[in-house]
Amino acid sequence: MNYVVLACTGLDKPEGSVAREVAILLAEEAGAAIVCPVVLNRTPARYKKALAEDRLIVVDGCATRCASKLAAAAQAKPVQKVLISGVVKAAGRALDPELRLGADALELARKIADDIKATGAAASKEALGAGQAPAEAEFESPSDFTVVVHEKYEFRIPLSGYFFNANDVWVQVAGTRARVGISDYMQQRLTDITYVDPPEIGTTVEQFGEVGTVESTKANFEVVSPVSGTVVRINEAVDDAPESINEDPYGAWIAELELSAWEEDRALLVDGRTYAADVERKAAED
Amino acid sequence: MAESTFMGVPRSKIPWAPTIDYDKCDWCMECDEFCPHRVFERREGDVKLVVANPNNCVVFCRACAKTCGPDAISFPDKPQTVALIKSLHTQEGAE
Numbered sequence: 001m002n003y004v005v006l007a008c009t010g011l012d013k014p015e016g017s018v019a020r021e022v023a024i025l026l027a028e029e030a031g032a033a034i035v036c037p038v039v040l041n042r043t044p045a046r047y048k049k050a051l052a053e054d055r056l057i058v059v060d061g062c063a064t065r066c067a068s069k070l071a072a073a074a075q076a077k078p079v080q081k082v083l084i085s086g087v088v089k090a091a092g093r094a095l096d097p098e099l100r101l102g103a104d105a106l107e108l109a110r111k112i113a114d115d116i117k118a119t120g121a122a123a124s125k126e127a128l129g130a131g132q133a134p135a136e137a138e139f140e141s142p143s144d145f146t147v148v149v150h151e152k153y154e155f156r157i158p159l160s161g162y163f164f165n166a167n168d169v170w171v172q173v174a175g176t177r178a179r180v181g182i183s184d185y186m187q188q189r190l191t192d193i194t195y196v197d198p199p200e201i202g203t204t205v206e207q208f209g210e211v212g213t214v215e216s217t218k219a220n221f222e223v224v225s226p227v228s229g230t231v232v233r234i235n236e237a238v239d240d241a242p243e244s245i246n247e248d249p250y251g252a253w254i255a256e257l258e259l260s261a262w263e264e265d266r267a268l269l270v271d272g273r274t275y276a277a278d279v280e281r282k283a284a285e286d
Numbered sequence: 287m288a289e290s291t292f293m294g295v296p297r298s299k300i301p302w303a304p305t306i307d308y309d310k311c312d313w314c315m316e317c318d319e320f321c322p323h324r325v326f327e328r329r330e331g332d333v334k335l336v337v338a339n340p341n342n343c344v345v346f347c348r349a350c351a352k353t354c355g356p357d358a359i360s361f362p363d364k365p366q367t368v369a370l371i372k373s374l375h376t377q378e379g380a381e
Binding site for chain 2: 012013062063064085089094097165166167206207208209210213218219220221222224268285
């Protein structure tokens with residue numbers, strides 16, 4: 001199967017220049033075809049076949065993640081995503097502000113390209129969570145709701161089976177597994193959700209750590225994890241249709257985790273009834 | 287108006303807010319444009335942006351830092367903040 005690479009060509013930040021260099025290395029050394037983000041944005045039909053049939057590697061420069069968003073808009077599923085600013089940070093390094101890459105930045109691009117080549121061959125949609133045995137039956141849909149009414153708004157809150165943190169993120173637990181998503185109140189505050197950046201499978205998350213981000217036409221929202229554990233699945237349906245969070249906030253889970261300290265985590269969460277009182281207070285303060 | 291709380295702890299007791307590294311900040315104002323909670327305020331003069339309303343910042347949210355190209359925004363350590371909230375939570379509950 002062929003590779004295509006969609007990379008930030010960012011000409012205003014050195015991270016973009018590194019992303020561009022990584023794309024060139026992958027094209028030269030792994031035969032990847034380059035998807036131009038500008039053309040993709042203007043004329044998505046140009047890459048329709050390649051994005052549907054080939055394995056897509058997305059290389060973002062900075063946290064704005066334009067390349068990821070373009071891929072999502074084109075409904076393309078990357079087999080691998082790399083965020084240059086994240087790699088730089090994780091390595092405890094800093095890039096020179098110059099746009100022309102120095103020796104250090106070139107060496108970094110070389111290492112990232114080598115890592116992609118090494119892991120990319122093994123990456124697959126399965127590795128991203130698709131095709132795993134679904135466990136839908138374990139997580140029951142909520143049936144009993146309370147509704148907080150504030151002015152013209154109505155916020156639904158399930159009264160059983162869900163717990164909430166103070167950051168308006170819910171958790172539903174089944175055995176040692178948990179699903180997390182955002183509450184009806186938060187999705188209404190965010191308005192139209194346009195993009196979900198889920199956590200990577202295999203990531204270890206602490207309680208109150210980040211378990212993805214959600215972006216709307218109005219704001220970016222960091223999904224603050226109500227529980228600690230390891231990400232074992234992501235919800236591809238939400239990835240494909242971010243607006244499903246607006247339509248069904250308690251069904252549209254973002255990530256599934258294998259719990260590591262549920263009893264301890266639970267002590268810092270509230271049930272639906274208590275959360276309803278919190279929502280009433282928050283809505284009044286807005 | 288009653289003081290706002292986070293997890294039952296008065297917000298003012300939780301030191302969660304961004305810190306701007308003025309050596310890195312290039313005054314692009316993306317963080318200020320992004321944040322809907324009016325944490326930042328623009329100023330005339332050499333320092334053009336300040337953290338004016340730290341208690342407006344949503345505890346554990348670090349989203350503004352992600353908009354920052356020069357990586358000039360930092361936040362307190364999360365585990366330490368969690369530990370602090372847990373201890374304050376216990377105290378508040380006991381009062």
